[in-house]
Amino acid sequence: MDDRDKRGKTVTSVDVAKRAGVSRSAVSRTFTAGASVAPETRERVIAAAHELGYRVNMLARSLSQKRTNLVALVVSDMDHSFRAAVIDQLARKLVRLNYRPFMLPTDPRQDVSHLIDMMLHYNVSGAIVTSDTPPAEIAEECAAHGVPLVLVNKQPMDGAANVTLDSDKVGRLAATALKRAGCKRVALASQKRPSHSINQRKQAFMRHCPELGLDLVGDFQGAAQNYDGGVEAADAFLNAQTAADGVFCVNDYLALGFLDRLRHGSDIRVPGDLRVVGCDDIAEAAWLSYDLTTIRQDSGLLTDAAVDALVSRIDDPEATPLNTVIDVKLVERGSTGSIHVGDAG
């Protein structure tokens, strides 16, 4: 590999062709999976390419193939560690399948037309939305322009594939866990303007409580679905002075704030006086200070399903979009009175 060749002008397939004594097509075929080239030719081409430091220009290839393999990752709250993990996994899985993840950060209040523009500008092969942005228009536009779209934990939309956790089961597991822990009167801790998936969880929980003979005595809310929201929810809970003996926090971050507020500023002990269940199973839930019983949303399954759904739509644009439901499971820890992890280790 001669350094003088690398710098300055870029080496193209015609350079390689010349050097290998073949046509450009031969070069192209050599670098195209499943094209027919004589082994001997291919070898010569590869050698020449290597000597020259040649790399296929994907932009040019995409232009002529009319297919980019670019996938837009529409993302908002990366500070939410569960979502960050999801993005990370999506990116890895896409790369493994030879797609190129493309970040489209977005603000909740930002208009989506901007996003659509970018997708179309770059001719993306597909898009995955994990943000909280209400994707109403986005789905329409993508459908109109034939861009395969996958929504993760969003309200299902026509023309878009959907991956979402089994929210009914979330509600059932939460209620069951509290019931089994001996609760009689339970409450919800949630947020003021719940996203679709959060809302589903809540509703499921409210459905299952009566079935299990649990009294639902309140829904205490914070502003956002994060730690501070949990603190606020706990404040509301404390003010209300309910006789609740169990709480389902609709998301783990919220639960952590909730727990912390009880511990620092009230006499209520968890799990002694109150049992708490969260949802997601973020890493922090297992920390010694929290030891939170929660409902695990397996990000591996979630991202597998999302990528599957996307790929199958890219491969067959006419196929009806998949609608995948991800199983969830209860992870019992100290906040419902199970053995404290600290005792086990």
Place this chain on the structure above:
Amino acid sequence: MDDRDKRGKTVTSVDVAKRAGVSRSAVSRTFTAGASVAPETRERVIAAAHELGYRVNMLARSLSQKRTNLVALVVSDMDHSFRAAVIDQLARKLVRLNYRPFMLPTDPRQDVSHLIDMMLHYNVSGAIVTSDTPPAEIAEECAAHGVPLVLVNKQPMDGAANVTLDSDKVGRLAATALKRAGCKRVALASQKRPSHSINQRKQAFMRHCPELGLDLVGDFQGAAQNYDGGVEAADAFLNAQTAADGVFCVNDYLALGFLDRLRHGSDIRVPGDLRVVGCDDIAEAAWLSYDLTTIRQDSGLLTDAAVDALVSRIDDPEATPLNTVIDVKLVERGSTGSIHVGDAG
């Protein structure tokens, strides 16, 4: 905007040209910043484009301009929330400047040639590395191929711009904070195989302790720079039964695990028996259960500097790469005996 026009075949500049009764060049100019078009022509073109739902094909543009505006974001541990936030901010800032962030996830043990390939395949305008991957080859290759590269919190390398926090100040602030909190004998909590930036912090701390008359009585290590690593470091600390009255944890996650281990499984009270200082100021550090004094690494400044450094190298490839040092500051909380946030609120 006629829907029949949008579906099926893509609308190109020639369609717009036809409809507007001008040449393709006119269309091109209309969508090129700072090109000279008669206001009246421009208007007609815009109208036609809008009616047809035309968008410039950036791939084609990039191909002919030989500049893509794609920026590779090389990233490894997104589960580390500080890094996730950095990625998020980088992406947002790049988009704002009309660059397109492109995720290149990588594993610590994966070979970098793979990454270089992707960058070259897509002709990226530049790259930012935030992962822990030893970027030795990556820097070389990028330099060899003229790809502007920015390293964030990495060991400086020839030909690459570098953005890193002021590690000397980190060490000084940590030592000073412990000193002011009344410590005499201090220890480090760190990890087995520290990254470059972590190592810098350690060394700085070790330099400054003697200057302040602090005895450094040990360096207790966990496997990784995360929560579990902190727990392990605390175990080591407890086993050693040192007389330390202060600990500098080289990173906040580590600090949280360290604190938790002390609280759950020892009689040592923080800040009563032991003062603890972390580094980074991640969101969790401010949580009620931790209330950790720490040294803030401002991700906003960090990412601003990284983007600046990148852009200036893209704009002028011959310029010598910038080397930016980010200021840090002490955030005092309860773990060094300052007023507990819980009391304030």
Place this chain on the structure above:
DNA sequence: CTGAAAGCGCTAACAT
């Protein structure tokens, strides 16, 4: 200010 023509680097029919 505008249009014509050449070219960015690659692939895909179509012949051979």
Place this chain on the structure above:
DNA sequence: ATGTTAGCGCTTTCAG
């Protein structure tokens, strides 16, 4: 299996 030819959609001299 290989080469030839004609694009992919856009920009950019170069004339006018």
